Amino acid sequence: MALDGKTSEYKQIGSTPDRPDGLDKVTGRARYGADIHVPGMLHGAVVRSPHAHAKIIKIDATKALALKGVKAVVTRADFPEGLEGEDWNLQENCMAGEKALYDGHAVAAVAATSALIARDAAKLVDVTYEVLPHVTDVDAAMQDGAPIIREGAADYSVPEGMHPNVVRYFDTGRGDLDKGFADADLVVERSYTTEAAHQGYIEPHACMGQMGADGRGEMWVCTQGHWFIRRMSTAVLGIETTNIRVTPSEIGGGFGGKTTITFEPLSLALSRAAGGKPVKMVMSRAEVLRSTGPTASASMDIKMGMTKDGKITAAHGTFRMQGGAFPGAPVDVTTMLAFANYNIEHVHHIGYDVLTNRPKQAAYRAPGAPMAAFAVESTIDEMCRELGLDPINTRLKNAARDGTRSTFGPKFGPIGLVESLEAARDHPNMQAPLGPNQGRGIASGYWMNWGGETSASVAMSEDGTVTVSVGTPDIGGSRASMALMAAEAFGIKYEDVRVNISDTGALGVNEPTHGSRATYASGLATIKAAEECIGKMCQRAADKWGIDVDAVTWEDGAAKPSGPNAGDHDPLTIGEICAEMGETGGPISGHYEGSPTGFSGSFGTHVVDVEVDPETGHTTVLRYLVVQDAGKAIHPAYVEGQFQGGAAQGIGWALNEEYIYGEDGRLQNPIFLDYRIPVASDLPMIDTVIVEVPNPGHPYGVRGVGETGITPPLPALANAIRSATGLRLTGLPMTPPKILAALKAHGDNG
Amino acid sequence: MVEVNLWSSLRRFADGQDKVDVPGKTVGELLDNLVAAYPGLAPVIKAGVSISVDGEILPAVKSAPVKPDSEVFLLQRMKGG
Numbered sequence A: 001m002a003l004d005g006k007t008s009e010y011k012q013i014g015s016t017p018d019r020p021d022g023l024d025k026v027t028g029r030a031r032y033g034a035d036i037h038v039p040g041m042l043h044g045a046v047v048r049s050p051h052a053h054a055k056i057i058k059i060d061a062t063k064a065l066a067l068k069g070v071k072a073v074v075t076r077a078d079f080p081e082g083l084e085g086e087d088w089n090l091q092e093n094c095m096a097g098e099k100a101l102y103d104g105h106a107v108a109a110v111a112a113t114s115a116l117i118a119r120d121a122a123k124l125v126d127v128t129y130e131v132l133p134h135v136t137d138v139d140a141a142m143q144d145g146a147p148i149i150r151e152g153a154a155d156y157s158v159p160e161g162m163h164p165n166v167v168r169y170f171d172t173g174r175g176d177l178d179k180g181f182a183d184a185d186l187v188v189e190r191s192y193t194t195e196a197a198h199q200g201y202i203e204p205h206a207c208m209g210q211m212g213a214d215g216r217g218e219m220w221v222c223t224q225g226h227w228f229i230r231r232m233s234t235a236v237l238g239i240e241t242t243n244i245r246v247t248p249s250e251i252g253g254g255f256g257g258k259t260t261i262t263f264e265p266l267s268l269a270l271s272r273a274a275g276g277k278p279v280k281m282v283m284s285r286a287e288v289l290r291s292t293g294p295t296a297s298a299s300m301d302i303k304m305g306m307t308k309d310g311k312i313t314a315a316h317g318t319f320r321m322q323g324g325a326f327p328g329a330p331v332d333v334t335t336m337l338a339f340a341n342y343n344i345e346h347v348h349h350i351g352y353d354v355l356t357n358r359p360k361q362a363a364y365r366a367p368g369a370p371m372a373a374f375a376v377e378s379t380i381d382e383m384c385r386e387l388g389l390d391p392i393n394t395r396l397k398n399a400a401r402d403g404t405r406s407t408f409g410p411k412f413g414p415i416g417l418v419e420s421l422e423a424a425r426d427h428p429n430m431q432a433p434l435g436p437n438q439g440r441g442i443a444s445g446y447w448m449n450w451g452g453e454t455s456a457s458v459a460m461s462e463d464g465t466v467t468v469s470v471g472t473p474d475i476g477g478s479r480a481s482m483a484l485m486a487a488e489a490f491g492i493k494y495e496d497v498r499v500n501i502s503d504t505g506a507l508g509v510n511e512p513t514h515g516s517r518a519t520y521a522s523g524l525a526t527i528k529a530a531e532e533c534i535g536k537m538c539q540r541a542a543d544k545w546g547i548d549v550d551a552v553t554w555e556d557g558a559a560k561p562s563g564p565n566a567g568d569h570d571p572l573t574i575g576e577i578c579a580e581m582g583e584t585g586g587p588i589s590g591h592y593e594g595s596p597t598g599f600s601g602s603f604g605t606h607v608v609d610v611e612v613d614p615e616t617g618h619t620t621v622l623r624y625l626v627v628q629d630a631g632k633a634i635h636p637a638y639v640e641g642q643f644q645g646g647a648a649q650g651i652g653w654a655l656n657e658e659y660i661y662g663e664d665g666r667l668q669n670p671i672f673l674d675y676r677i678p679v680a681s682d683l684p685m686i687d688t689v690i691v692e693v694p695n696p697g698h699p700y701g702v703r704g705v706g707e708t709g710i711t712p713p714l715p716a717l718a719n720a721i722r723s724a725t726g727l728r729l730t731g732l733p734m735t736p737p738k739i740l741a742a743l744k745a746h747g748d749n750g
Numbered sequence B: 001m002v003e004v005n006l007w008s009s010l011r012r013f014a015d016g017q018d019k020v021d022v023p024g025k026t027v028g029e030l031l032d033n034l035v036a037a038y039p040g041l042a043p044v045i046k047a048g049v050s051i052s053v054d055g056e057i058l059p060a061v062k063s064a065p066v067k068p069d070s071e072v073f074l075l076q077r078m079k080g081g
Helices: A023-028 A062-066 A085-094 A115-124 A177-182 A226-237 A264-273 A285-291 A331-338 A369-387 A391-398 A417-425 A478-490 A518-545 A574-579 A636-655 A713-725 A734-746 B008-012 B027-037 B039-045
Strands: A042-048 A056-058 A070-074 A104-112 A126-131 A166-174 A184-196 A204-213 A216-222 A244-250 A279-282 A297-308 A310-320 A346-354 A438-447 A453-459 A464-469 A497-501 A552-555 A560-561 A588-593 A600-611 A618-628 A688-692 B002-005 B018-021 B049-053 B056-058 B073-075
Touching: A042 A264, A042 A285, A042 A297, A056 A104, A056 A204, A062 A070, A062 A115, A070 A264, A070 A369, A085 A264, A104 A115, A104 A264, A104 A346, A115 A369, A166 A331, A166 B008, A177 A297, A177 A310, A177 A346, A184 A369, A204 A464, A216 A264, A226 A244, A244 A279, A244 B049, A264 A279, A279 A331, A279 A560, A285 A310, A285 A497, A285 B039, A297 A369, A310 A331, A310 A391, A331 A346, A331 B073, A369 A391, A369 A438, A369 A636, A391 A417, A391 A438, A391 A478, A417 A438, A417 A600, A417 A618, A417 A688, A438 A713, A478 A497, A478 A518, A518 A552, A518 A560, A518 A574, A518 A713, A600 A713, A618 A636, A636 A688, A636 A713, B002 B027, B008 B039, B018 B027, B027 B039, B027 B049
Parallel strands: A042 A279, A216 A244, A310 A346, A464 A497, A618 A688, B002 B073
Antiparallel strands: A042 A104, A056 A126, A070 A104, A166 A346, A184 A297, A204 A216, A204 A279, A297 A310, A438 A600, A453 A464, A453 A588, A552 A560, A600 A618, B002 B018, B049 B056, B049 B073
């Protein structure tokens, strides 16, 4: 479908109208997860383990059940047995079985007539534990003698002889590393670490579940993907998927963390135990941080070779990641993308997915890519410094481009890394003068994007306005993007399109809003469904005029006779055709379903200027520039918002955010006062440049843009701090105490 | 026959080869024939993989056509946030 839509002279694409859900969201009318209230509703609360690793000896709910207002208590005994693979992992994570595997792991849940009673009752559930040794550090978890989280959890990929906590192993690459390193004038080896960072969405997880004695029910839930919630929840409970209808609420951020289940099935289990009454559950912030997935933490070794004129000759990376007490750390993706920015003939990656006593990790914006970018882009910066090379020109020299064989195998098609580097090089921020204790850092990043299962419908109304139904929740303004693409396809006004996020009963399966896919995949589906409607409207016009449909064209929202019939009839507008559709054949609608595969990836380059206070170690971000390829920006303001959001989260990950565990294995900072995400006063206005190298796999050239932006900030900040202080920090986050200690060790803070 | 490129750690399931030739006109046929020829790859395929055909990464589109001269890579299963 190579760019079979319009490629120039767009009337709607590229404009920046207000989002259609904006008024609802600024007036409080939009309904988020916790806004649901239904008659007879109960409230749920979860009993969570205070231990990092403990055998559950006994659960006694007698006192809780005796409390007035308590209607049900559920434990693992209320869930089916015999699940395997990821279904078992999900069930075990939602409700512990024989052992509590991390601080915050659910061991029981309570439903009561008020949230207060439910919380009081949860405290009355008496759980007897036998505390076991624990481990929360990825390197420690791989050592001989480390506590074993779960015997037999390793899959086919793990060679014999590794610690049982290593549950997946990856080994990818090509070429001759010895030759590649022999060809280098400089070989640099460094080790790096990153800490787990949470997605930090403002809206805590919330849901309402109802399930009656007939095994049928419904859920209202804050999620990025309600079909995923349905499939996972029903698998955990052992019921058929279509027995549960799931409606998504509005969503206050997800960033990957709301693509899975954590406590949602508990609302259904409690409802079933309470005679079918609906049960609402809302997490506290502490529950979010203790029990929902942050991303993995990482320990990495990088070795790279470079000639004195800047050509990368070889690269090797070893990546160890822990994703909590279950398999799933995104090291598989890391071992594909770590060096993907560059054209490298000799390249190799080793990856270990390691269990620890931490919460089950969840996807977080470009999962697995930012950690590797931190290690690889920091190493390249070191090499450029040692060889006296310009960091942008060196990246340009090695940059992947159309036709380059990627480090993970296939050749790239049209991509925009070179264009992003050139735009960064030419940006005024590169010329801004730097003062004492100030430094500039540059880094590039990549995310490969995703298509995924997609189903969408478009329905014509009697007045010629249009309703678009998609299955991807609107997190970052996708309603506006869908409306713009539909309006462009139909040749009508943006305001004449309404976009609904449908529930699981209204469309076929849709994957979540993840993988930077919503604007790409649901947008493509919307365009295709609109084109089906246009075809049907052309047919109605042809029938009315008594000509062949092939002699009808669609232009500016109207059917027009063409060819030999041109001018024989007045155009029939969309409104005129739809006003008569009841008498000309009935309703007109279009539909698309498929798994579009032409998603292509997005590259970006970031430039940051910082000032490091030598007395406190505090880093101030002075300027920040994001340059990224969007293919074609449908709504440029929301594309810029994605760029800025990714950068802000990356800055937080680089400078402040971390999961801090005590010696007892308990999370020490489970609130936003202590887990410090960036706030507005921490950041400058983040400058953006949208590069547009059209993606041939989308009618309008769209590439997903949501995830790439979090990849470069980690190394860009490290490179800037290196420039400002002369110190190479190899462990994130680069907090003021850490920088101050490094300055003192180096004797640079007076 | 179509040449399928495997990632390094799969070599031990494919007689030490990092490229194997298997028949197939679609992605689904290729995967079925891969497992038939190299049963050790069965858990890999079952766990989920992506396939790249001539530079286009296909998630699980088993009906996607493959030509004898197509460049095919078996890749880790993709996911995103």
